[in-house]
Amino acid sequence: LPIDLVDVIGDFADHGLFSRASRGTTMPELLASIILHNGGALITGGPGTGKTVLEKAIIAEAKRVSPHLRIITCAQTHAACRLMPNGETLAHVLHHEMYGNVAETLLIVDEASMIGLGAWSVIAEWKLLGCIIVVLGDFEGQFLPIADSYGPDIRVDKLDIMRQVANSLHVKLTVPKRFEEAHFAWVMSKYPLADGPFTEAHAAEVRARFPYRGEPIDLYIAISHRDRRSLNALANERDRHGGVLVRCVPASGANLPQDMWLRPGMVLLGCSRSCAVITNGVPYAVLEATQHVVKVKMVPEYRRDLTLSVKQGKAREREALNAARQEQELVLSHAQASKWLRLPYCVTYRSAQGITARNKRVMLMSLDKRAFDVRSLIVGTSRVTNAALLHVATANQERDLLASCPAVPEPPTSPPSEAPASEDD
16 A cells, blocks of 8 residues: 555654754755665656766765665666666676575666566565665656567556555656756656657757757767768768778678777777677777777776675676776777777767767757657757757758768678677667
8 A cells, every 4th residue: 555645754754864963964865864764765857857966875875874785786778887886787687686685785776767677577576575776767758668668658667566666755856957947947848748749840849949050069869870870970080180090890780880080089989799898888088099909998987986885796796807807998909999889979869868968069860750759859958968059950951961971881791699789789
């Protein structure tokens, strides 16, 4: 049965969470205390509302009040979990904890809207085994699972399984922390339309609000990989002077490689199925590019702080060592660089989720594509913190821009087992 809200508030008050002594704490610290005392929660909110700040406050509070508690942080993608304190992919966590030894464990799950129903059924079982579960996500506006979803009219955050996982506590964050208020309000106004059709009227409104007048663009966001490769080739031309050409290797699949002009200071995106050397979806800075090798290093924002959480077991220790090796300077052959790295000037909408393009001009493409929907619009428009840096191409501008792109030949095909992969495959 649903817990009566009055009883919940009264219980929190009995434990001093609203006492005079607690008034000196910050709001994230107070919410962290409430969530841990409740035994878990569902935390939702639009982009930039402080979900990550609250997540770190929960970890700090758990270490303070329950030092014996084992803490596991995870997300669906490699890029998202790399931004969490000592984060792991959900697939790794489900594998390592397959026997359900999760008593006295705090499990924090981020980017929850991307997780399929099968994984939630396992996580719900862990709740019965004594695991404290905190779920963070944006189910209303972000992308839902590609497969294993709940149906067009069903969201997991509205199901009873989530109420049980979150111990009947839903914390909804609504105040923007890093966005200008007017742009945040406009993005949030599209949330009620997220599951409806994207119409010509929507496209006209967006193009009128964020017009493109020839400004230099730092990041393009498109639907198809064909457009991604074309726009990457166009933007990569400016790095040709003083750069080294890395030819693409045989490949097959969706996220195909292409010829790249590389020079020190560039940032490339990891694209690796195994993640044995390069982590999928994570940015790498180019340190040196010669006629024979390319030296890269993971950007600091995505490096893990292994002191923030304790991993138990030899398998997890080996993974931590491997993760540390991936953060060191890596020396790749041209073939390895082509296979495992991608140009960053244009990404697909699904790859863009989770990216914050600070101080970059962003152009949204593909509004006339059949696969473009309102969730694509929300994800695209919420990548910038300032509306003045966002532009939407008209149909004619997009056609002319793609026509100006240099021809990008398809790489030679390779057997599927050797093909590079990304989160979009």
